[in-house]
Amino acid sequence: MNIDTIIDNIYPLPEKSKALLKENIHETTYPKAHVLFKVNTIVSKMYFIKKGMVRAYANPGDEDITFWFGKEGDTIISMKNYVQDEKGYESIELLEPCELYVIDTEHLHQLFGEDIHIANWGRKFAEQELIKVEERLIFRQCRTAMERYKELMTTNPELLQRVQLGHIASYLGMTQVSLSRIRSELK
Numbered sequence: 001m002n003i004d005t006i007i008d009n010i011y012p013l014p015e016k017s018k019a020l021l022k023e024n025i026h027e028t029t030y031p032k033a034h035v036l037f038k039v040n041t042i043v044s045k046m047y048f049i050k051k052g053m054v055r056a057y058a059n060p061g062d063e064d065i066t067f068w069f070g071k072e073g074d075t076i077i078s079m080k081n082y083v084q085d086e087k088g089y090e091s092i093e094l095l096e097p098c099e100l101y102v103i104d105t106e107h108l109h110q111l112f113g114e115d116i117h118i119a120n121w122g123r124k125f126a127e128q129e130l131i132k133v134e135e136r137l138i139f140r141q142c143r144t145a146m147e148r149y150k151e152l153m154t155t156n157p158e159l160l161q162r163v164q165l166g167h168i169a170s171y172l173g174m175t176q177v178s179l180s181r182i183r184s185e186l187k
Contacts, residue, residue, distance in 0.1 A: 001072045003101050006048045009073060011124035017117035024107045029099050037078050037092040042085065044105045047076035052098030053162050056090045057170070066170040067136065069095075069159055079129060081105070095163060140173050148172045149182050 003025060007018060027050065030036065037043050039059065049072050056068040067090075070076055078088030082105055112119040139148060149172060152159065159168060169179040 001050055003048065003050070006073055006075075006101070007121070010075075010128065011121040013117050013121055017115050017121075020115060021103075021111060021118055021121070024111065025101050025103045027099065028102050029097065030094055032094055032097050034094045034098075035091055036076060036094060037081075037088055037090060039089060039091045040087045042081050042087055043078060044081065044085075045077075046082065046103050046105055046108060048101040049074050049076065050099040050101055052100070053095040054092055054098065055095055055163070055167055055171075056092045058090055064091075064170065066167045069156075069163060069167075069171065071158070071162075075125065075129075076100070077105075077129075083126075095167070145172065145174045145178060146182055146185075148174075149179065150186075 003022060004018070007013060007021065013021065025048075036047065036054070037056075049070055051072055054070045054074075054076060055066050056070070057064040057066045059065070076092055078090060078092075080086050080088045108118075108122065112122050139151065143151065152168070152172065165179060166176050169176040172179065174182075
C-alpha cells in the first residue's frame with residue numbers, strides 16, 4: 001500500500017501539508033521475526049505497513065498474549081510511547097518480511113505545532129486508535145469463543161491464511177486446543 005493512501009485513510013490532508021508530512025517519512029525493511037518494539041522500551045517512531053503482517057503482544061506470565069494484528073495500511077506504534085513518552089507495555093513482532101514507512105515521532109510532534117492540518121491528522125489518528133481499542137475490548141469481553149472466531153472469519157479472513165493458529169488462539173482469548181475444536185465444529 002502506498003503512503004498517500006495510508007495518510008488519506010487516516011485523514012485527507014491538503015497537498016502542501018501532505019508533502020510536508022511525507023518529507024519526514026522514509027521506507028525501511030525488516031525480516032520476519034524481527035522485534036520492532038520491545039516491552040519496557042521507548043521507541044520514538046511511528047511505522048506504517050506498506051507490505052507485511054505484524055502482531056503486538058504482552059507477556060504477563062509464561063506465555064505471550066497476542067492482542068493486535070497489523071497488515072498493509074495499518075500503523076504500528078506504542079501509544080504509551082507516542083502520547084506519554086514512556087516505556088511501552090507491548091512487544092511488536094514481524095510475522096512476515098515487512099516493507100514499512102517510518103517517521104520519528106519527535107518530528108511528527110514538531111509538525112503538529114507547525115501545521116494545523118497535520119495536527120488534525122494526528123488527532124484523527126489518535127481517535128481512530130481509541131475506537132479500535134474499544135472494539136477489541138468489546139470483542140474479547142462480550143462474545144463467546146465461537147462468536148469471536150466467527151467474527152474473525154467474517155471481518156478478517158486473511159489472518160487465518162497468514163498467521164499461525166497459536167497466535168490466533170491467543171488473540172481470541174482461548175487455547176489452541178479450543179480453537180481446533182471450534183474449527184472442527186464449523187466444518
